[in-house]
Amino acid sequence: MIELSDLEEMFENIQSNTGWDMNKPMLWGYFFTDPSREKLQEAAAVLENAGYRFVDLYVPELEDDEDEYFFLHMEREEAHSPQTLNERNMQLYAFAEKHELDSYDGMDVGPIQP
Numbered sequence: 001m002i003e004l005s006d007l008e009e010m011f012e013n014i015q016s017n018t019g020w021d022m023n024k025p026m027l028w029g030y031f032f033t034d035p036s037r038e039k040l041q042e043a044a045a046v047l048e049n050a051g052y053r054f055v056d057l058y059v060p061e062l063e064d065d066e067d068e069y070f071f072l073h074m075e076r077e078e079a080h081s082p083q084t085l086n087e088r089n090m091q092l093y094a095f096a097e098k099h100e101l102d103s104y105d106g107m108d109v110g111p112i113q114p
Contacts, residue, residue: 002089002106007082020111025079027112028088029055031105032072032096040072043099052076069102077112 014020030052034040037057044054055073080088089107096104 001093002086004082004086007085007089011082014109022081023079025077025112026109027075027077028080028085029073029075029108029110030092031107032074032092032101033069033103033105034072034101035067035069037070039099039101040070043095043101044072044074046099047074047095071105 052074
């Protein structure tokens with residue numbers, strides 16, 4: 001589980017190493033995993049109804065001994081502080097549990113491209 005202290009450190013690193021204004025809306029990517037493509041497709045539809053955009057559903061590069069699983073990548077334009085991102089993460093952990101997904105695997109962020 002991603003801790004608030006991890007998010008505070010992430011925001012500090014972004015502020016120190018990029019020119020991004022984290023007070024403005026950014027493009028946030030959110031990731032889920034499960035061995036069932038169908039469960040992730042159903043989850044994607046629910047998330048789309050909640051204002052997220054579907055980006056991709058794919059099998060990551062796996063080691064030879066790993067069982068196949070899928071990544072769901074959704075995105076949303078929104079502004080966050082470490083505290084509000086922590087709240088969003090808690091919501092998405094609960095979403096993954098409610099929909100019996102293997103995991104909410106975290107997020108990434110970048111500037112919104114025109």
